[in-house]
Amino acid sequence: xxxxxxxxxxxxxxxxxxxxxxxxxxxxxxxxxxxxxxxxxxxxxxxxxxxxxxxxxxxxxxxxxxxxxxxxxxxxxxxxxxxxxxxxxxxxxxxxxxxxxxxxxxxxxxxxxxxxxxxxxxxxxxxxxxxxxxxxxxxxxxxxxxxxxxxxxxxxxxxxxxxxxxxxxxxxxxxxxxxxxxxxxxxxxxxxxxxxxxxxxxxxxxxxxxxxxxxxxxxxxxxxxxxxxxxxxxxxxxxxxxxxxxxxxxxxxxxxxxxxxxxxxxxxxxxxxxxxxxxxxxxxxxxxxxxxxxxxxxxxxxxxxxxxxxxxxxxxxxxxxxxxxxxxxxxxxxxxxxxxxxxxxxxxxxxxxxxxxxxxxxxxxxxx
Amino acid sequence: xxxxxxxxxxxxxxxxxxxxxxxxxxxxxxxxxxxxxxxxxxxxxxxxxxxxxxxxxxxxxxxxxxxxxxxxxxxxxxxxxxxxxxxxxxxxxxxxxxxxxxxxxxxxxxxxxxxxxxxxxxxxxxxxxxxxxxxxxxxxxxxxxxxxxxxxxxxxxxxxxxxxxxxxxxxxxxxxxxxxxxxxxxxxxxxxxxxxxxxxxxxxxxxxxxxxxxxxxxxxxxxxxxxxxxxxxxxxxxxxxxxxxxxxxxxxxxxxxxxxxxxxxxxxxxxxxxxxxxxxxxxxxxxxxxxxxxxxxxxxxxxxxxxxxxxxxxxxxxxxxxxxxxxxxxxxxxxxxxxxxxxxxxxxxxxxxxxxxxxxxxxxxxxxxxxxxxxx
Numbered sequence: 001x002x003x004x005x006x007x008x009x010x011x012x013x014x015x016x017x018x019x020x021x022x023x024x025x026x027x028x029x030x031x032x033x034x035x036x037x038x039x040x041x042x043x044x045x046x047x048x049x050x051x052x053x054x055x056x057x058x059x060x061x062x063x064x065x066x067x068x069x070x071x072x073x074x075x076x077x078x079x080x081x082x083x084x085x086x087x088x089x090x091x092x093x094x095x096x097x098x099x100x101x102x103x104x105x106x107x108x109x110x111x112x113x114x115x116x117x118x119x120x121x122x123x124x125x126x127x128x129x130x131x132x133x134x135x136x137x138x139x140x141x142x143x144x145x146x147x148x149x150x151x152x153x154x155x156x157x158x159x160x161x162x163x164x165x166x167x168x169x170x171x172x173x174x175x176x177x178x179x180x181x182x183x184x185x186x187x188x189x190x191x192x193x194x195x196x197x198x199x200x201x202x203x204x205x206x207x208x209x210x211x212x213x214x215x216x217x218x219x220x221x222x223x224x225x226x227x228x229x230x231x232x233x234x235x236x237x238x239x240x241x242x243x244x245x246x247x248x249x250x251x252x253x254x255x256x257x258x259x260x261x262x263x264x265x266x267x268x269x270x271x272x273x274x275x276x277x278x279x280x281x282x283x284x285x286x287x288x289x290x291x292x293x294x295x296x297x298x299x300x301x302x303x304x305x306x307x308x309x310x311x312x313x314x315x316x317x318x319x320x321x322x323x324x325x326x327x328x329x330x331x332x333x334x335x336x337x338x339x340x341x342x343x344x345x346x347x348x349x350x351x352x353x354x355x356x357x358x359x360x361x362x363x364x365x366x367x368x
Numbered sequence: 369x370x371x372x373x374x375x376x377x378x379x380x381x382x383x384x385x386x387x388x389x390x391x392x393x394x395x396x397x398x399x400x401x402x403x404x405x406x407x408x409x410x411x412x413x414x415x416x417x418x419x420x421x422x423x424x425x426x427x428x429x430x431x432x433x434x435x436x437x438x439x440x441x442x443x444x445x446x447x448x449x450x451x452x453x454x455x456x457x458x459x460x461x462x463x464x465x466x467x468x469x470x471x472x473x474x475x476x477x478x479x480x481x482x483x484x485x486x487x488x489x490x491x492x493x494x495x496x497x498x499x500x501x502x503x504x505x506x507x508x509x510x511x512x513x514x515x516x517x518x519x520x521x522x523x524x525x526x527x528x529x530x531x532x533x534x535x536x537x538x539x540x541x542x543x544x545x546x547x548x549x550x551x552x553x554x555x556x557x558x559x560x561x562x563x564x565x566x567x568x569x570x571x572x573x574x575x576x577x578x579x580x581x582x583x584x585x586x587x588x589x590x591x592x593x594x595x596x597x598x599x600x601x602x603x604x605x606x607x608x609x610x611x612x613x614x615x616x617x618x619x620x621x622x623x624x625x626x627x628x629x630x631x632x633x634x635x636x637x638x639x640x641x642x643x644x645x646x647x648x649x650x651x652x653x654x655x656x657x658x659x660x661x662x663x664x665x666x667x668x669x670x671x672x673x674x675x676x677x678x679x680x681x682x683x684x685x686x687x688x689x690x691x692x693x694x695x696x697x698x699x700x701x702x703x704x705x706x707x708x709x710x711x712x713x714x715x716x717x718x719x720x721x722x723x724x725x726x727x728x729x730x731x732x733x734x735x736x737x738x739x740x741x742x743x744x
Contacts, residue, residue, distance in 0.1 A: 090662040114373075
């Protein structure tokens with residue numbers, strides 16, 4: 001199983017700062033934001049209001065000019081684009097707004113056509129394309145309805161059809177489900193997931209709606225203009241699953257596990273390679289996700305295998321806790337995939353989670 | 369076909385659009401009325417001259433307009449007859465008098481033409497024929513387009529002009545419009561009697577007709593050369609032009625209609641501005657959405673301008689049709705010569721589009737404020 005398959009980069013945000021106002025009133029909205037989003041990925045941005053997520057969304061959407069740092073869409077830098085080029089860039093994007101923002105005087109079909117008319121599609125095909133798109137969001141019967149004659153969920157689906165009809169490479173959505181009831185919200189989200197998977201578009205959703213977090217590939221959390229976490233959801237779920245099996249973490253709540261999991265990195269080891277060596281300075285904590293490893297101790301009495309570790313097994317904590325050299329060697333008995341936590345993250349996790357500290361005490365005790 | 373957004377936006381709220389179009393229609397109708405009055409005033413000013421048959425006119429040095437002219441010496445007319453190229457010169461007397469309404473005994477203003485019986489004065493031959501009948505003493509021709517305030521009169525009956533009884537021998541259709549309540553024609557003899565003038569020494573005008581093939585400009589130059597400087601010689605087009613210009617540009621009545629037209633124009637532009645700007649304000653979010661989708665600002669300006677044009681044309685067409693009816697009504701009520709012509713229709717159309725342009729310049733500025741970044 002590969003969690004880091006090499007994917008095409010859709011969006012690359014590097015060192016972006018953004019300011020509002022001038023002079024004394026100048027306020028920094030974004031602080032050194034870095035973010036990479038791949039093709040086909042759905043990224044959900046969360047965070048309290050005023051945390052800068054919408055600012056970042058509008059910057060990526062070429063709706064504001066980049067002030068500091070760089071944003072590249074498919075390798076094209078947005079910095080330095082003139083307004084005309086910005087408008088052209090936007091034609092590659094699909095925007096979905098909280099308020100559907102349909103044109104009131106137009107029917108559903110005409111609303112979708114407004115998007116199509118920006119492309120080179122032959123004029124004779126406008127209606128055909130629009131109707132096919134409306135059918136794919138389940139609104140074939142409503143093509144001739146004006147927005148005021150549609151329900152909230154139907155309007156949002158028309159807005160989505162309008163955003164997606166040109167196969168945009170990037171879809172930017174702001175609270176797409178906020179105005180919807182649970183069922184319509186779920187339908188909208190399912191639609192986004194399906195279209196992202198089928199069409200390989202990158203999707204970025206700003207939302208507070210917890211009900212839709214499960215469609216995300218990644219969840220990016222922002223606070224006060226900083227990206228404070230970037231969780232790869234599926235990977236996180238897998239890591240949590242493994243951590244759960246691990247006696248050390250069994251008492252932790254899911255949210256504690258998630259906190260730890262998101263800081264872990266994947267490492268791979270060949271068969272018979274040494275993962276840690278006795279006597280070295282310890283800098284990481286390890287949990288085995290796949291494969292088996294042996295704990296080997298060199299002592300006056302010779303080399304012996306102290307224990308065998310399987311999936312869910314962990315090692316490396318003693319050196320970190322006691323600030324000692326490694327007290328044993330661990331080598332891969334077969335190819336091993338491990339998740340590692342750096343020493344500072346490990347120590348801060350222990351401090352943050354009381355129950356974890358207790359477990360840790362028990363584990364030290366039990367291991368002697 | 370592309371989606372006609374401007375049109376669909378315009379007809380979306382039918383009630384509001386109807387109100388808006390009604391407002392514009394009213395303003396355009398006002399312009400039509402003022403333009404009609406102005407045109408009629410012009411036509412009215414030169415009406416008498418259009419009826420008179422002459423190539424050029426000898427008038428006094430201090431001549432202002434038909435009803436405000438000084439007199440010329442009868443010798444000027446005689447002198448002019450000797451200039452080569454001149455076929456004939458007729459003297460014409462003209463002065464304001466009063467007509468008594470025989471029922472109400474009220475006194476109405478009346479312009480009195482003094483003519484030489486047998487003289488050739490008018491384009492209309494039948495009228496020239498009637499003038500010969502004026503040789504009978506104390507007889508007159510009455511103007512059938514005089515105001516109703518003249519009271520009842522009939523051919524063969526009696527008219528009281530300047531407190532003297534005259535026999536009505538015939539009629540003609542002239543109408544003085546804004547200049548006076550009506551007019552009457554009498555012979556030189558009767559005219560002198562009406563005003564108590566002892567002998568014919570002065571005319572108001574000398575009507576010059578040229579020999580066929582004579583060069584009007586050359587004859588005019590020769591006339592100016594040979595006549596003393598107490599008179600002016602004006603060709604017919606010059607005189608008509610001067611008359612209309614004096615009436616429209618100098619007299620308050622013309623200025624009044626022009627100001628009226630300007631006010632109607634401004635009212636129209638303001639109405640159109642309000643409609644357009646509220647339309648744009650209401651749709652600012654939609655315009656921002658279009659910008660986010662990748663529509664250029666130019667496209668959105670285009671939508672605004674097209675909406676302005678649609679409103680203008682929707683207001684113009686019914687007001688054009690209504691104007692035909694109102695002009696007809698006005699002619700029936702006042703015998704005021706208000707007629708629709710292509711020039712006026714196009715002129716008012718031009719003003720309507722001008723209204724639209726001015727309204728658009730002020731209203732469309734808001735489109736700049738449609739910021740797609742605000743949609744989030």
